[in-house]
Amino acid sequence: MSKNWPLWEIFVRSKNGLEHRHFGSLHASDAEMALENARDVYTRRSEGVSIWVVESSNITASNPENNGELFEPAQDKVYRHPTFYDLPDEVKHM
Amino acid sequence: MSNEQIKNLEEIFEARIARDEKIEPKDWMPEKYRKTHIRQMSQHAHSEIIGMLPEGNWITRAPSLRRKAALLAKVQDEAGHGLYLYSACETLGVSRDELYEQLHTGKAKYSSIFNYPTVTWADMGAIGWLVDGAAIINQVPLCNTSFGPYARAMVRVCKEESFHQRQGFEIMLKLCNGTQEQKDMAQDALNRWWWPSLMMLGPTDAESIHTEQSMKWKLKRKSNDDLRQQFIDQTVPQAELLGLTIPDPDLKWNDEKGVYDFGEIDWDEFWQVVKGHGPCNKKRMKDRVSAWDNGKWVRDAAMAHAEKKEAKKLKEAI
Numbered sequence: 431m432s433k434n435w436p437l438w439e440i441f442v443r444s445k446n447g448l449e450h451r452h453f454g455s456l457h458a459s460d461a462e463m464a465l466e467n468a469r470d471v472y473t474r475r476s477e478g479v480s481i482w483v484v485e486s487s488n489i490t491a492s493n494p495e496n497n498g499e500l501f502e503p504a505q506d507k508v509y510r511h512p513t514f515y516d517l518p519d520e521v522k523h524m
Numbered sequence: 525m526s527n528e529q530i531k532n533l534e535e536i537f538e539a540r541i542a543r544d545e546k547i548e549p550k551d552w553m554p555e556k557y558r559k560t561h562i563r564q565m566s567q568h569a570h571s572e573i574i575g576m577l578p579e580g581n582w583i584t585r586a587p588s589l590r591r592k593a594a595l596l597a598k599v600q601d602e603a604g605h606g607l608y609l610y611s612a613c614e615t616l617g618v619s620r621d622e623l624y625e626q627l628h629t630g631k632a633k634y635s636s637i638f639n640y641p642t643v644t645w646a647d648m649g650a651i652g653w654l655v656d657g658a659a660i661i662n663q664v665p666l667c668n669t670s671f672g673p674y675a676r677a678m679v680r681v682c683k684e685e686s687f688h689q690r691q692g693f694e695i696m697l698k699l700c701n702g703t704q705e706q707k708d709m710a711q712d713a714l715n716r717w718w719w720p721s722l723m724m725l726g727p728t729d730a731e732s733i734h735t736e737q738s739m740k741w742k743l744k745r746k747s748n749d750d751l752r753q754q755f756i757d758q759t760v761p762q763a764e765l766l767g768l769t770i771p772d773p774d775l776k777w778n779d780e781k782g783v784y785d786f787g788e789i790d791w792d793e794f795w796q797v798v799k800g801h802g803p804c805n806k807k808r809m810k811d812r813v814s815a816w817d818n819g820k821w822v823r824d825a826a827m828a829h830a831e832k833k834e835a836k837k838l839k840e841a842i
Contacts (some may be wrong), residue, residue, distance in 0.1 A: 434619070434620070434621055435823065435826070435827060437611075437614065454608055454611050454612070454676075454677070455611040456607060456611060457620060459823075459825075459826035459827045459829065459830040460829075460830035460833065462835070463830075465824065469605050470600075470604075471607050471608075472602070472604075472625070474597075474600065474604060474684075474830075475684070491550060493550060494548070494550050494551050494552070494729075495552070497533050
């Protein structure tokens with residue numbers, strides 16, 4: 431029997447008030463071991479206060495080839511930004 | 525895809541890199557880019573992993589608890605660096621097992637410097653000071669390399685590397701301020717590690733086959749010879765501070781060029797070690813492979829345990 435340990439993606443919150451950020455990945459037999467290994471691999475110098483581990487195979491990623499249809503429609507919707515609206519200079523606090 | 529279409533994609537790709545855009549794993553990339561990155565990143569990872577062995581040799585014999593804790597932390601960092609780099613490499617679709625297989629069968633290389641023995645405690649000082657010093661010079665420019673996962677891993681590696689060099693220099697300093705015997709030990713370590721450290725920065729530019737392409741992809745920002753000169757110029761004053769003599773009779777300051785001139789490097793020795801005939805090539809490989817093989821039952825048991833737990837959880841849910 432030889433089954434490889436699955437790959438896990440590691441997310442670390444550097445300090446309270448900040449979001450978890452992707453730090454990298456590692457192999458572990460289960461989630462508990464992934465957490466323990468993540469502690470040793472990614473937070474040896476107090477880089478975090480909280481760790482999430484997600485098995486890589488559970489992540490669905492968008493394909494850069496579809497970036498056009500996914501992200502370009504936002505580019506011509508300038509009316510979603512405050513600067514689109516012309517207001518007289520006298521208007522304060524807006 | 526037609527040849528023309530591929531050529532077009534390649535041009536767009538090269539232009540992105542020239543604009544300093546990062547390439548991420550799922551982006552289209554030329555096959556050669558992918559292969560070159562797998563090769564370089566995995567060699568780099570292997571070097572970190574094999575690099576633990578010469579220093580691991582002294583953990584149990586460190587002269588004080590302070591030195592032992594520092595050396596242990598340094599070796600643990602190297603394991604970490606290897607893991608960052610393997611995981612960055614895996615984003616290109618190669619598995620960890622394939623990478624290990626390449627290392628264990630000798631298909632992939634690791635840095636030749638680790639094929640030299642560590643015979644005295646002073647070698648821990650010389651390795652930190654010189655080998656990590658040369659590594660930093662090699663690695664800092666890679667923080668801006670074009671492949672995102674590699675650049676991110678290198679930022680983390682470089683942040684941690686500076687402690688390695690400082691702890692090495694401190695070991696040398698302590699020995700140099702000690703008894704004559706201790707100072708001799710430091711000098712002996714410098715004598716043995718100086719030339720291999722210069723070789724670590726790679727073959728001369730005339731002999732370096734990958735330089736031009738690597739410069740374009742920002743896998744390299746400076747040529748091997750420029751990096752070597754930089755290393756020598758920054759290290760010579762440090763040796764003077766220690767009161768040690770660099771083992772090169774031709775080494776002298778060139779006022780006109782504003783750099784140190786240095787003697788001929790024995791490239792025959794370098795290629796001999798690369799080809800597997802260094803003093804410790806066989807031992808390093810044997811130690812690595814046996815560590816992997818002897819750990820197999822542990823990896824299998826952990827996997828079996830995880831599967832059993834998972835099955836139990838499923839059963840309880842039903």
